[in-house]
Amino acid sequence: MALFQKTHLSIEKLHRLIDTVDSIIIGKKDVTRLTIVAMLAGGHILFEDIPGVGKTLLIRTIAKCLDADFARIQFTPDLIPSDIIGFSVPNAEGTAFNFRKGPIFNQLLLADEINRTSPRTQAAMLEAMSEKQVTLDGETHTLPEPFFVLATQNPIEYKGTYPLPEAQLDRFLFQLSLGYPDTEQEVQMLAAPDQQKAVEKLEPVMTLDEFLTLKEVATHVYVDESLLQYIVSLALLTRNHPAIRLGISPRGNQFALASARAHALLAGRDYVIPQDILDILKPLYRHRLLFENHLSKEEIDAFIDQLTRELVIPKQGRQKR
Numbered sequence: 001m002a003l004f005q006k007t008h009l010s011i012e013k014l015h016r017l018i019d020t021v022d023s024i025i026i027g028k029k030d031v032t033r034l035t036i037v038a039m040l041a042g043g044h045i046l047f048e049d050i051p052g053v054g055k056t057l058l059i060r061t062i063a064k065c066l067d068a069d070f071a072r073i074q075f076t077p078d079l080i081p082s083d084i085i086g087f088s089v090p091n092a093e094g095t096a097f098n099f100r101k102g103p104i105f106n107q108l109l110l111a112d113e114i115n116r117t118s119p120r121t122q123a124a125m126l127e128a129m130s131e132k133q134v135t136l137d138g139e140t141h142t143l144p145e146p147f148f149v150l151a152t153q154n155p156i157e158y159k160g161t162y163p164l165p166e167a168q169l170d171r172f173l174f175q176l177s178l179g180y181p182d183t184e185q186e187v188q189m190l191a192a193p194d195q196q197k198a199v200e201k202l203e204p205v206m207t208l209d210e211f212l213t214l215k216e217v218a219t220h221v222y223v224d225e226s227l228l229q230y231i232v233s234l235a236l237l238t239r240n241h242p243a244i245r246l247g248i249s250p251r252g253n254q255f256a257l258a259s260a261r262a263h264a265l266l267a268g269r270d271y272v273i274p275q276d277i278l279d280i281l282k283p284l285y286r287h288r289l290l291f292e293n294h295l296s297k298e299e300i301d302a303f304i305d306q307l308t309r310e311l312v313i314p315k316q317g318r319q320k321r
Contacts, residue, residue, distance in 0.1 A: 007217050011268060013206040014214065017065045020205055024195055025058045027185035031176050033266065034283055035062065035150070039211075040218050040262035043173025043255060044129055044149040046114075046164075046287060054178055055152045056112060060199055062150075063108045066211055067204035069144065071106040075117040081124035085134045086141075099141065104128055107144050107208070111151035115162050122168060125149070129171040146212060166246065166290065173255045174280075175287035177297065214265065221261035222271040226314040231256045231277060237307050238289060246290035256284055274313045281308065 014036060022029045035058070038045050047055045056072070063070035073084060086102035103109070114122065128134050132143045151172070153164070181189060192198075231253055238247030248256075256277065263276040286300045295303065 010210045017205040021061045024061045025054050026188050037262045038173045041258035046172040046175045047152045059110045059150045064202045065205040068107040070108045071103040072110040074112050075114050079117045079121050109149050114151040115153040169287050174283035218262045218265045221264050230314050
């Protein structure tokens, strides 16, 4: 693929970006890699963790490495839609209204503790995430390109949180979790220089144009028909399983295809292999499956593992068109 061959230097820069983030967020390279995969696939990401494990720092570091426009919104119970979208103000003559953009008009938007705000304000994010536009007073405003929402939420058992509606959850490509560092990683964090200052000193690793080129290349990564069938068959298992009230939607399958392609591209391939699908399955499925009974994250991941054992994994198939 000629287009793919021209991008090998940019793919190397992506790996440098991941290494740079790993120097700040110690020991969480797998999470960083999946974050980049989701962004290459054009999707939004939901980070679910307890406070204080580095979610905000991870997102700020990625924005700095890409030299992307970045904004952070702290979601609170009293936040209203205009705090996110913006509002209309009268001009000096009082003859018309001008639109004053809100913080959502940035390329990377950190929606911090998104489940601490009311369902009405959460709903204001839905159009932006799905259509990449917002509407105010009957007028539509297009969001910048690229536009990524990287949201954080505390577990719903925590006081003052609201569960996100299924329609909004389905707009997030991945649900990821940093988790606590292990003992060695935490000692390294304490011994490291100030992380916030380290982020401020970072230089961009690649341009947004380079990233957007790779995002476009990812859409052309070859996927054998047997792997398309495998993605659909896995989703059908979830839709017909007695323990599941809501299975994987067609949108979920589209996200599976896009993220498998992005995963292959990051690995330096212009074709998808079965492992690409298996590696993105848990973060793709765990927030979309609605079970009859409440399950922990570990139980959901074990369930997904069991699903994959019920189907024969396809052979690698043709590598190129």
